[in-house]
Amino acid sequence: MGRAPILYLKEIGYPIVAVFGIPATLMTAVILSQGKCGLSKGITRYMVAMAISNLLVIIFHVVVQEILAYYFPYSFVTQSSICPSHAYLKMVTMDYSVWLTISFTFDRFISICCQKLRHRYCTERNAVVVIVSICVLSIIKFIPCHFMYEPRFMIDNTWWGCKAKSAYFTSVGWMAFSWVISLSIALLPFFLILLLNGLTARHILVTSRVRRALKGLGSGQNQSDDEIDNRQKSIILLFAVSGSYILFWMTISVTFLSTRIAANGFVQSYSNPSYIANEVGMFLMHIATSVNTCVYGMTQRKFREEVKKVVKYSLTPFSKLIKLKLQLPRSQTGK
Template sequence: MGLGRPCTGFRKVNLVAIVILSRGKCGLSTCTTRYLVAMAVADLLVIVVEVILYQIKFHYFLGSFLDITPVCSVIEVMKYGTTDCSVWFTVTFTFDRFIAICCQKLKTKYCTEKIATVVLKTTGDFFYLKNVPRYFIQEPREIIDNVPRFCAYKDSYFTDPGWVGFDWFDMILTPFIPFAVILLLNTLTVRHILVASRVRKGLRGQGRGENYSDPEMESRRRSKVLLFTLSGSFVLLWMPLVVWVISYQITGSGTNFNDAGWIFDNIIFLLRNFNCCTNSFIYAVTQSNFREQVISAVKYPVISVLQFINKAVP
């Protein structure tokens, strides 16, 4: 059960992030908080479904009720649905920050808690519905005591034009479009920030060496650090998979269980799953208010016990 402890730790970290962000005391806007909470929830679901229900079950609980064909077909749908949501919630957050930083006229209308809720709900509903057909591409690998066991892709999935088109559509939606959109939005955001910083420094006399405290620039700096760290982590950890998919489609060659390519394939998907475990650490590293809330949450039970002891002991 070597994988169990890390997964338990990642679940706890994501749960802590969800609780702290939901309290709204991290100095972030309600809109930003809503996106970050949604991303943390999606990441937690990826860990539960992809790692626990799929990977650990495959290695340690083979033959359990989770391997009944209808059950593992549902897990297949959930696996792709949660991964898509985790990726596209990052895209929606990046777009929201792009609007907030670069489009001041749209900011007041778009960057609201109501709009964020609608965007996140629409995105989640769409991607779970998009993956429902995956339930029907599975067939039993074995029939044991009249119970269909295990899941295997139907042969028609690899040859039928409809399923081939669905597979391409799925790959384009995740990860190619998110990859391109995040890179584009970040490039435009960096360009806008650099131009705005030069203009603002000139207006405030920074160009002449005068030191002024600029709350607006400090707020932009914090938003920039959070945005680029989250989206940069996504790009770096998903890049090997993007390269692998392109290479596979060009060469059409697979890997065997006994060659180095199979190990490389597993590392690629490990990095993809790891992307869903890093966001909570990024909050802690980049956001001082988040760290303060974590420290307060850790101190609270200790302080409560000490206060109880002080009252109990005369």
């Protein structure tokens, strides 16, 4: 029998996510933190926090879990004493990343749709309070993760791996906690992103039509309107960010819902459709965390200019080295 196709996803896809995701999110955080992209201080705070949280997700979910633990099954990260802490950090970082995205989307919703609240809510101070509060809530929310696992097997007097205790599938308390995880990380954020971006896009379209009618642009006149142009760019931006989020998270949200309602889990077999759907959903979810902030940043002209500067500065030593090597044969020939 041939190898299961899902293994190629794990062995090829995740290293690609790590190789491209880590430099991209790190570069995004550094560029945004310099405050040269023309964004408000509040937005900058949100985006830097999102980039850092996405970087943590890539480290704990992709590098540690999907690469180190996969290729080195008997390393320190798979020991039973470390496994629960790693599982806890995975859930905390993913939850933090997801709710930062929602908080940022809500901030943009208030800024565009609620002009009376805009100047009071969309401030740098409120952004910092929200970012810190979400971090604290994520840390507290998943404390039970430390107590839900037990060692999987023993080799040479050392316990390896961890699995959920049997009570996790029978106890009412643990089943409720399981639903909290699903709702907090996948289901509720998915629908909130849809709702907020839908309301924002609708508000932009309605106000743009009203503005065109008031300025006489609805009769076919080709006059320029900076306000309408800015709103159209905002729609494109919203569709870029929310579209990528919804596309990448749709599979894992459906899988979470179906396994919780239909079977309350699935058999971990490479040929099991539920397992395959879950793995594909997790992979797309990890891609979303690595590209979402970068997608938003690349829609901003000044951010693109800063990226070009970073790339040019990074490639300068290599270009000088290549020129030097090309000049050496010529100088030797001249002698």
